[in-house]
Amino acid sequence: MHDPAAAPVLIVDDEPHLRITAGQTLELAGYLPEPHSSAESALEKLMPDFPGVIVSDIRMPGMDGMALLKEVRLRDPDLPVILITGHGDISTAVEAMREGAWDFLEKPFAGERLVEMVRRGVDKRRLSLENRRLKAELEAQQAAPGPRLVGRTLAIQRLASMIQRIGQVQTDVLLFGETGTGKDLVARAIHERSPRGGHPFVAINCGAVPESIIESELFGHEKGAFTGAVERRIGKFEHANGGTVFLDEIESMPLALQVKLLRVLQERCVERLGANEPVPLDIRVIAATKVDLKVAAEEGHFREDLYYRLNVVTLPIPPLRDRREDIPLLFQHFAVVAANRSGLEAPPLDTRGISALMAHDWPGNVRELRNLAERYVLLGSAFDYRLDDLLEGVETTGADLALPQQVELFEKSLISQSLASHRGRINEVCEHLGLPRKTLYDKLKKYGLKAEDYRHKVKP
Known part of the structure; x- marks a missing residue:
């Protein structure tokens, strides 16, 4: 009974004795030898992503080993081919390596050398196929709409399920997670999976914008509203109309500005600095924090009313x-x-x-x-x-x-x-x-x- 972990090895040679000897040696080493008397027969069995290697004599009637090597390279350049050369036929071996052979065996050869060469070839093949699968998976992920969470643990699957549900409802969201957990990716995933996906996603890091200009950044201003306001500026909220505003590190927002944010969340309108007329908004706000806002509110560092307004749907992101x-x-x-x-x-x-x-x-x-x-x-x-x-x-x-x-x-x-x-x-x-x-x-x-x-x- 064969070990299920064994890899197949195509043995291609027109000499029955060599096929039998090499096959027995590889079978004892735990591989699955498949003997073929011709290159044409071996090619018929060569399926895409073949998980083993090919061992072939060079000198054969019909399609020889060099022709087989070239055909295999056309089909799958990562498939290791080990060629068997005659004694002293160094020039042929050099040509084989130039054509892309994985390695070559010179007759007569010891069974241990054959096994070692096949082992290294199979290891190389496994690495190649694993890279191929990863690249294919990456391409599939890139083709999928919106950002994708990578992972199969229960925690990440629950998060993915919550993102899907939240995306379909019109509510503001609070993301809670440590630095580097991917709060921005989660925010984008919610946006892309919502009816707002075709509209702007506007992100602003509240901890990176100077306090002196953050109000203008968020709400905009009219010409002449303050020194240096030489023209009207549309703020982030107004620019995101129809889409989503992502406020990262919201715990860093100045307390005075939190009052105005609360009003925007409640009334769904914004007033530019220096203007008297409110601008209606159709937006979803996703806020993110790395601290417990309830504790911050109790300590006076965050407005309690804003915390409860944001806390309608809180999504924890696992570290x-x-x-x-x-x-x-x-x-x-x-x-x-x-x-x-x-x-x-x-x-x-x-x-x-x-x-x-x-x-x-x-x-x-x-x-x-x-x-x-x-x-x-x-x-x-x-x-x-x-x-x-x-x-x-x-x-x-x-x-x-x-x-x-x-x-x-x-x-x-x-x-x-x-x-x-x-x-x-x-x-x-x-x-x-x-x-x-x-x-x-x-x-x-x-x-x-x-x-x-x-x-x-x-x-x-």
């Missing part, structure tokens, strides 16, 4: 440490985005890299993770793509989790990530993780994971 299982998937998502933008390639995470991600506390949340992914793509080659080196100097204590909890969380994350990458296809997950089918099913049951949950994208 990254509360959805650790999403960390590897998020990291790879950001790495693919950075690779596409920069034109560089970055290998998928290995086990050591995932371990480094899971051990870190992420005080900067998703923003910190995105920055690390960009450094991984841009600078990773200088560090041999070792995330522990890129994270050097940053505390990675694993927070308050005991060792058994960290181990289980790490294992669950690996399985969840593989299910996501392979869209819930059990055979591929078994192959990717090197697990027998029964062991995988036992672990799925242990961690409450279901393969069918990963077979279709979950749209927020």
Whole structure:
């Protein structure tokens, strides 16, 4: 009975003895050899995203190994092809490598060398296919309307469901979350999923605009309203008419301006500085804060009446440490985005890299993770793509989790990530993780994971 994690190997040779010998050697090593007496026969079996490698003799009647290599390269340039050359035929081997062969074997060769070469080829193929799946998923996400939340934990799926519901109702929203959790992305997602999606989304950071001009920024002014007002200015609220205003860091808004904001929320109109006539507004206001506004109101730092006016619908955004299982998937998502933008390639995470991600506390949340992914793509080659080196100097204590909890969380994350990458296809997950089918099913049951949950994208 074959190990479900084994990879197929097409053995192409017109000599039956070599096909049998190589096949037995690879089968004993745990692979699934598929012998073919001709290149034409092997090509008929070559399906898209073939998960293994090809081992082929060069000298064969009909289509020879070099012609097979060229055809395979046309179909899938990432598929490793190992060519077998005659003794002393160095010029042919050099030509094969120039044409894109993964490696070559010189007759006679030891079985151990064949197994080692196939092992490296299969590892390379798995990395290539994983990158391909990630890029395809990224393209699908980019094609979907509006911003998309990346993650499969219960916390992020609940958030996605709430975004969908809130988008369809006409109410102001208060977002509460730590720095870097993605409050701006959530605000944009609500806007895009609402009937206002085709109208302006106007964002303003209340903590970044000087207090002296924030009132003019929000409400606008008439010509001559104050020194320097040489012409009329339309404010952010008026510019967003029909759409959404996003007020980030609303806890930083001056108390005097909070009174005017409360009036705008209640009356749905705005008066420019220096004007007497109110301008009607059709807007939704989404405010975001990283502090507890109720506490801020009790301490006199925020108006209590404005807090209760904003608190109709409050949407908490979970910090990254509360959805650790999403960390590897998020990291790879950001790495693919950075690779596409920069034109560089970055290998998928290995086990050591995932371990480094899971051990870190992420005080900067998703923003910190995105920055690390960009450094991984841009600078990773200088560090041999070792995330522990890129994270050097940053505390990675694993927070308050005991060792058994960290181990289980790490294992669950690996399985969840593989299910996501392979869209819930059990055979591929078994192959990717090197697990027998029964062991995988036992672990799925242990961690409450279901393969069918990963077979279709979950749209927020």
